[in-house]
Amino acid sequence: MIFNFSFKFMRIGFVGLGRMGFNMVERLLDHKIEVVAYNRSQDKVKAIAKKGAKAATDLADLVGQLPGRKIVWLMLPAGLVTDQTIKKLLPLLRRGDIIIDGANDFYGNAERHSKLCASRGIYFFDCGVSGGIWGLKNGYTLMIGGPKAQFKFIEPLCLALAPKNGYGYFGLAGAGHFVKSVHNIVEYIYLQGLAEGVELLQNFKQPINLAKATQVWGPASVIRSWLLDLAHIALKRPDFKKINPKIDSVTIDELRQTVKAVKSYAPAFEIATKIRRDKTNKFILGKRTIAAVRREFGGHSVSKK
Amino acid sequence: MIFNFSFKFMRIGFVGLGRMGFNMVERLLDHKIEVVAYNRSQDKVKAIAKKGAKAATDLADLVGQLPGRKIVWLMLPAGLVTDQTIKKLLPLLRRGDIIIDGANDFYGNAERHSKLCASRGIYFFDCGVSGGIWGLKNGYTLMIGGPKAQFKFIEPLCLALAPKNGYGYFGLAGAGHFVKSVHNIVEYIYLQGLAEGVELLQNFKQPINLAKATQVWGPASVIRSWLLDLAHIALKRPDFKKINPKIDSVTIDELRQTVKAVKSYAPAFEIATKIRRDKTNKFILGKRTIAAVRREFGGHSVSKK
Numbered sequence: 006m007i008f009n010f011s012f013k014f015m016r017i018g019f020v021g022l023g024r025m026g027f028n029m030v031e032r033l034l035d036h037k038i039e040v041v042a043y044n045r046s047q048d049k050v051k052a053i054a055k056k057g058a059k060a061a062t063d064l065a066d067l068v069g070q071l072p073g074r075k076i077v078w079l080m081l082p083a084g085l086v087t088d089q090t091i092k093k094l095l096p097l098l099r100r101g102d103i104i105i106d107g108a109n110d111f112y113g114n115a116e117r118h119s120k121l122c123a124s125r126g127i128y129f130f131d132c133g134v135s136g137g138i139w140g141l142k143n144g145y146t147l148m149i150g151g152p153k154a155q156f157k158f159i160e161p162l163c164l165a166l167a168p169k170n171g172y173g174y175f176g177l178a179g180a181g182h183f184v185k186s187v188h189n190i191v192e193y194i195y196l197q198g199l200a201e202g203v204e205l206l207q208n209f210k211q212p213i214n215l216a217k218a219t220q221v222w223g224p225a226s227v228i229r230s231w232l233l234d235l236a237h238i239a240l241k242r243p244d245f246k247k248i249n250p251k252i253d254s255v256t257i258d259e260l261r262q263t264v265k266a267v268k269s270y271a272p273a274f275e276i277a278t279k280i281r282r283d284k285t286n287k288f289i290l291g292k293r294t295i296a297a298v299r300r301e302f303g304g305h306s307v308s309k310k
Numbered sequence: 311m312i313f314n315f316s317f318k319f320m321r322i323g324f325v326g327l328g329r330m331g332f333n334m335v336e337r338l339l340d341h342k343i344e345v346v347a348y349n350r351s352q353d354k355v356k357a358i359a360k361k362g363a364k365a366a367t368d369l370a371d372l373v374g375q376l377p378g379r380k381i382v383w384l385m386l387p388a389g390l391v392t393d394q395t396i397k398k399l400l401p402l403l404r405r406g407d408i409i410i411d412g413a414n415d416f417y418g419n420a421e422r423h424s425k426l427c428a429s430r431g432i433y434f435f436d437c438g439v440s441g442g443i444w445g446l447k448n449g450y451t452l453m454i455g456g457p458k459a460q461f462k463f464i465e466p467l468c469l470a471l472a473p474k475n476g477y478g479y480f481g482l483a484g485a486g487h488f489v490k491s492v493h494n495i496v497e498y499i500y501l502q503g504l505a506e507g508v509e510l511l512q513n514f515k516q517p518i519n520l521a522k523a524t525q526v527w528g529p530a531s532v533i534r535s536w537l538l539d540l541a542h543i544a545l546k547r548p549d550f551k552k553i554n555p556k557i558d559s560v561t562i563d564e565l566r567q568t569v570k571a572v573k574s575y576a577p578a579f580e581i582a583t584k585i586r587r588d589k590t591n592k593f594i595l596g597k598r599t600i601a602a603v604r605r606e607f608g609g610h611s612v613s614k615k
Binding site: 179288 | 440441442445448449450451452453472473474475476477478480481482484485488489491492493495496497498499500502503504506507509510511513514515516517518519522523525526527528529530531532533534535536537538568569572573574575576577578579581582584585592593596607608
């Protein structure tokens with residue numbers, strides 16, 4: 006049993022090989038963690054097997070390939086898919102096993118999943134993950150909630166996935182998804198700031214070079230930031246002007262639910278959500294910039310003219 | 311005349327040795343630019359003379375110590391002080407001399423000053439400066455407007471003050487202050503984002519360690535940024551909870567004037583200005599965080615309980 010939790014010989018299960026999950030498994034493999042991987046589409050499973058993961062054909066196969074106390078990391082869309090997968094996993098696991106949910110989910114769902122798991126003696130961790138498609142190279146920020154005494158058993162995964170000082174245990178179940186939700190709310194506001202910035206630059210009486218402004222702000226200004234650097238890259242791409250000002254944000258409802266649940270005052274976030282939902286012909290450059298920057302960090306799809 | 315514009319033997323005048331100006335002169339001196347410095351309070355002049363600047367007792371003395379085509383950099387509060395200083399300088403200068411205004415001013419004032427200078431054959435540049443009290447070490451972001459053909463004569467100063475890729479010429483007079491104003495507007499929104507973030511964290515049902523959250527977000531999250539790093543530092547300071555939630559933003563009116571003048575839609579910025587002016591007991595942690603982070607980057611004073 007101890008065997009599986011030794012850093013040198015750790016093997017975990019990983020479900021969900023999307024934009025985030027696939028790269029996370031690759032980073033785990035790079036850090037000598039053995040991974041048994043499953044994904045609904047087997048193409049992704051084959052692809053990750055070529056990089057050293059062990060392929061699983063279904064959840065039972067995945068669990069069957071895990072030794073001792075089993076750890077299964079879920080990296081699936083929040084909501085129904087995550088919910089159903091947890092329910093399918095539970096009968097396959099035993100007391101003391103661990104489920105980690107890395108989705109962008111409402112913290113209340115983590116509390117619910119934690120209780121469900123606890124009723125069977127299984128430990129549940131919610132882990133917010135940030136870093137987008139660049140995480141493979143730069144590492145992933147991990148924000149973790151769950152049973153504190155068990156955290157040491159999953160910490161080797163954090164050390165593999167995160168950069169230095171890039172992960173934190175924040176409290177009981179829900180705390181991880183919550184801190185990630187707050188991160189995403191700040192992200193919405195930062196992007197809204199950049200959107201208002203480029204709109205202002207565009208509205209000046211003299212033509213201002215937007216790519217140059219975002220470049221000059223990069224090395225030493227007060228607003229230097231990764232999103233600013235990505236805005237600079239996005240503005241320079243030849244297809245920038247073809248990107249439709251349409252922002253496909255699946256997390257809006259979950260984030261608004263979070264603000265409401267903790268009764269917090271978040272007016273700039275509310276503004277940001279309104280802009281993302283706005284279908285008018287106003288604020289086109291701002292909305293296009295948000296869509297373009299989201300493509301840069303998250304690989305989120307954009308539509309084009 | 312060419313002599314003064316050779317990088318190796320450049321000597322300029324510098325008026326205003328406040329939090330920004332003093333360090334900028336020090337950085338110029340470090341880059342082998344000779345500086346004749348004047349400040350209303352002579353204490354500052356004596357202090358900068360110890361670091362290698364030439365002291366001036368008044369504007370006439372300053373101009374008298376400059377060779378050939380003279381360059382005078384103003385780093386004064388926007389408005390009356392800058393205005394009066396330009397008017398006092400003009401009779402002391404000759405055709406072809408250059409004034410650079412580094413204040414945080416409304417772009418319309420740069421246009422006005424440019425015309426006033428042009429009427430006497432003097433060239434005027436407006437130069438937005440960002441980087442706060444850390445600029446001495448990291449370099450200053452410079453955003454420049456003015457007569458393009460003359461820019462090469464002041465570019466050696468940009469190379470000395472800015473980090474790599476950290477300065478840009480943006481257009482005729484006004485463009486420099488304008489791009490800086492937009493930078494500051496984005497800064498307001500970024501700070502509002504961090505303020506809403508810490509408020510959310512505080513309102514969670516479990517106690518969340520704010521210093522830890524802002525630390526964990528630092529190395530690899532999507533919102534990694536200098537202001538976030540400074541928020542982490544500010545939150546850890548022993549006096550953080552004593553800081554009054556009072557934000558002394560002298561630039562609000564100038565920035566609102568900018569948004570209005572270019573008829574841009576900047577709703578999150580409007581939210582940020584309302585929060586800064588709010589005197590109620592709401593959003594205390596958010597306002598305190600903004601005040602504390604401004605102290606970190608700009609040395610802006612805070613009041614304490």
